Amino acid sequence: MSEPQKEDLTFEVARDELERIVRQLEDGNVTLQESLDLWQRGEELAAHCDRLLGQAESRIEAAKAEMDEPT
Numbered sequence: 001m002s003e004p005q006k007e008d009l010t011f012e013v014a015r016d017e018l019e020r021i022v023r024q025l026e027d028g029n030v031t032l033q034e035s036l037d038l039w040q041r042g043e044e045l046a047a048h049c050d051r052l053l054g055q056a057e058s059r060i061e062a063a064k065a066e067m068d069e070p071t
Contacts, residue, residue, distance in 0.1 A: 009045075011052045018045040 021042040024030055
């Protein structure tokens with residue numbers, strides 16, 4: 001079964017998958033190749049989460065600016 005594309009993942013789903021990857025890596029019960037694959041997927045997920053958080057922050061800032069505009 002293939003992994004869902006990170007662009008299709010919500011923040012919460014990506015975060016949960018990233019947490020599972022960290023646990024697997026910390027447990028150390030994976031081969032070197034599996035560790036490298038997990039690390040790469042984790043980096044991709046972390047970047048995806050960071051992008052989503054940035055988008056959320058931009059939306060919040062825009063909403064705050066809109067509220068501060070005189071009517």
